[in-house]
Amino acid sequence: MTRGLLRCAAFLLALACLAPATARAQAPADATAADRSRLWIVAGGAATTLRGDCQDCEQPGPYLHTGSLLAGVGRRVNRQMDAGFEVLWVPATSQAGSQIRSTFIVAAAQFRPWESRGFFLKAGMGMTFVRNWIYDGSGLNPPVTSKALALTYSAGWVFRRHERVGLQIIGSQHVAALGDFQTSTAPVENVVGNFWSFGAAVVIR
């Protein structure tokens, strides 16, 4: 992991450690305009580590580290549940030099076990579109697009929950189950890609 990403992770971890104190300081009860709004939008970035593997592979692929963009839109179902859609875009370069762009589009549900705190759990399911520009030694070939079954779950903390604009930190895992994946040498069957992300996002209500 690069030094920049490490710093980013350390900063976000420090924010997370401050979370309980922040939550206690929040004003109780009185519903603000943001509380009454049922729509929310999330946009942010994350540090992502990904790795591909398959049943017949002798060894799993190497871990690749990169940045990613996260966006979401949803609606509050009740005081503890939200439902919506989430997009994660992950550009990466394989060790062989191929460029891989993975886009997760999932329907997600978010649950806050404790109403008065910012902690949330989220899970979703949908599709992943993987575009793969294979490097053949001389240059990049036209992209091959694979569709995959996508699954995600995450946990995080929202700060400034009662304001129009808040901040959330989030740790998530996304899984892309591809049927086939084209590499520079041959197509590989039954590939599963795991994406671990840790990042922050702005929440607008």
Added chain:
Amino acid sequence: MSRSRRAGALCLALVAFVGTGDLVAQEATSASAPPMTLTEAIRAEAAAPLIQPAAADRCDGCPPRRVGHAFLQNVIVNAFYETANLVRGQETAKITPKTWWANMKQGWVWDLDDFTVNQIGHPYQGNNYFNTGRANGLSFWESAGLTAFGSATWEYFGETNHASLNDLINTTLGGIALGEMFHRMAWVVRDTRATGRGRLMKEIAAAAIDPVTGVNRFLSDDSSRVSAKPAEMVPAVLTGLASAGVLWQGSQASAFTATGDPFLEMDLLYGDLRQGRSRVPYDAFAVRLRFGGGNSFSEARVRGRLLGQPVKGERFQFDVLQDYDFNQNQAYKFGAQSFEVNAAFTGRVSSRLSVSLAGWGGLTALGAVDSLPLGVTEPPPDVPAEGESPGQGVSVGPRYYDYGPGSIFGGGVTVTRDGRVFAILMYEGHHLYTLDGVRANHLLRQARLDLLAPIHGPLGLGVSGEYFDRRTFYQDAAKTEKRFHFPQIRAYLTWRIP
């Protein structure tokens, strides 16, 4: 209830949990009362005045809302399964922090376990996670989230083998479908206004159906407290049909076997899927279970309503349903977790005759179907070398079934005479696109005609014809296509409930 009696009751509940608990039909509460149908009895029970009101809960009879308890019991369910696997001697149960870390570093994979373990065992396990939420006053949707939590923690920390993606989906979605169905059926069995031995036996039977809620009720003394039933746990109607008889299977050449196989089939309709505006998940659902007929357990099917909306009065009905499927027959072995939209029309042909038409279509989040690679005609026996077996239900591969998403579609006609169904024609298809396994598309179709005639009272006679068809489109260079099909017929006696 004294401590010893409570402990005894708890033991009985646990024994019932590990045993096979039968659904106990609701008894009429008074010998002198006029006979009531099961639905009427449940409604009367819910509407009757309380003998001993309790003000502590959100509603009398509802479990108190305890989120922390729900998470704790979710972990206890995992500990229970882990201990059971250890006792059974499974290698995969020998977990350590090292195996946890290895699983977390690896991420999700497809597993190679037995079909039945993955398609029945895991959904059943998920039902217990789900009911740690329901038993502690959480809503359906909150309990659904808790099911995913339980499944994910089990996959990472409950076994030494890598976290399985197919298990996560089957446990979560199957667990939700089976969990809410079992939870509601257990409430049908409970008689919360009764006292004494009859009450205890019903609580034990309910605990066998929904163990987590049952154990909670014994621990909190709710099992003996007189209260109302939670209103949302009382179905608008409850009907069922039990069928027992003989089944003759055909072959690829359509010749029927000379000797038949006995079978037992149970259909249950909780609520009315064909009418009503509904925003309460599973206020109506249909369940079918079939035992025997060539396999010890050949079919399980749950259709639970998530949303319902009538259109133009009561004649048209749109429902969004969650589906759980498990089907073993000569043409295919299939299991799936799906969501569908169902459109139905009900009309009267005459004063005595009415017809319902229904059509449905939807998406399969994950399905499993048996398959063979090209060139293989029979799967070899799964016999690992001595000392290499990791234990029951866990296979080291290869796996002879495929996983993937897909679609579901179908239609049906039901003809009713004097309020009693006498003919059902149904067609249903499933398509699966393989993501893990043999590179192929699978198309599975089933047509079925049931003819039913009353004999006396609830007793009746029925005959059924079924036709199964399966096509596998291999994605090889030659675009190979394989087809399997077979018919089967059945003759049986039926017992109508109520």
